Amino acid sequence: MHVPDGFLDAPTSLATGVVAAAGVAVALRYARRELDDRTAPLAGLVATFVFATQMINFPVGPGTSGHLLGGALAAVLVGPATALLCMSVVFLVQCLLFADGGITALGTNIVLMGIVTVVVGWAVFRATQAVLPRKVSSVAPAAALAALLSVPVAALVFVGLYAVGGAVEIPLGGLTTAMLGVHTLIGLGEAAITFLAVGSIVAVRPDLVHGARRVLAERTLELKEVAR
Amino acid sequence: MIDTDTRSGRRVSTRVLVVAGIVVALLIAGVASFYASGDPDGLTKVADEKGIAAAEKDHRAADGPLAGYETTGVDDARLSGGLAGVAGSLVVLVVAGGLVLLVRRRRTADVG
Numbered sequence: 001m002h003v004p005d006g007f008l009d010a011p012t013s014l015a016t017g018v019v020a021a022a023g024v025a026v027a028l029r030y031a032r033r034e035l036d037d038r039t040a041p042l043a044g045l046v047a048t049f050v051f052a053t054q055m056i057n058f059p060v061g062p063g064t065s066g067h068l069l070g071g072a073l074a075a076v077l078v079g080p081a082t083a084l085l086c087m088s089v090v091f092l093v094q095c096l097l098f099a100d101g102g103i104t105a106l107g108t109n110i111v112l113m114g115i116v117t118v119v120v121g122w123a124v125f126r127a128t129q130a131v132l133p134r135k136v137s138s139v140a141p142a143a144a145l146a147a148l149l150s151v152p153v154a155a156l157v158f159v160g161l162y163a164v165g166g167a168v169e170i171p172l173g174g175l176t177t178a179m180l181g182v183h184t185l186i187g188l189g190e191a192a193i194t195f196l197a198v199g200s201i202v203a204v205r206p207d208l209v210h211g212a213r214r215v216l217a218e219r220t221l222e223l224k225e226v227a228r
Numbered sequence: 229m230i231d232t233d234t235r236s237g238r239r240v241s242t243r244v245l246v247v248a249g250i251v252v253a254l255l256i257a258g259v260a261s262f263y264a265s266g267d268p269d270g271l272t273k274v275a276d277e278k279g280i281a282a283a284e285k286d287h288r289a290a291d292g293p294l295a296g297y298e299t300t301g302v303d304d305a306r307l308s309g310g311l312a313g314v315a316g317s318l319v320v321l322v323v324a325g326g327l328v329l330l331v332r333r334r335r336t337a338d339v340g
Contacts, residue, residue: 044325
């Protein structure tokens, strides 16, 4: 979903740049609460994994492909603020070294594939966790649902930005339908990859997974009660 | 505080987990990426169909040595893409890893 230079006009690109910068500033402040000596190495791994996995385009229909965005995956593993920092580094490197995603569209790409997928992913994850049994085994399925929904929402936000500052005037109804359709399919791939990645880490080190913290804390409390 | 680590039967050290994860990421970027679909992604495809694509402007970093996930001067497609993927993964690891190490709470500094 990397937006190239020229799709959105200058004022819109400037505005998304300001929103992206503000988002990263907030993330820098709150990431400190999520990161300590134990979890920082996992955050480095998550950023690297997201970059690598974004190179794997999978087919989603005739002549069309999609790849992981990764915001929901990162938010569940390392926390939403740290996730946004990881995602922003990925987009910066892709833009400057690989010419993937426009330079004037860097803010737009951080907003769409970073802020939107992290915030939507984390919100859906927490809501799903509240409904599912409070077990460590619920973390990966909740992350998968969060991943699934985060992609079409990002596609919708792109349509919203295009409505404000799109370069070529086109009917928005058709754009919405096309973007939603293909990105719902990409969301299925996003859900599968997120389920596998989060499930693998939860299986070996649930204590490192940000999204498993509350469940583990409750379990620890219960164990203490039983011990008494 | 109870150390939650000790209750897991399949305890894997953080170091082993992170090193294994990085190896997996390097294999994905360096080897598996060759087999990825070459078709346009969702946004590119929709932009083509709806007539937005004509508005795309040239990327100012398009002449860089790794632009387009290819390594300049390496003719073999598999090697060219693989090298670019590995290089990108390592750059992301260093930049993101360095950033989170700077931002994190340190055990000693956290007391005050």
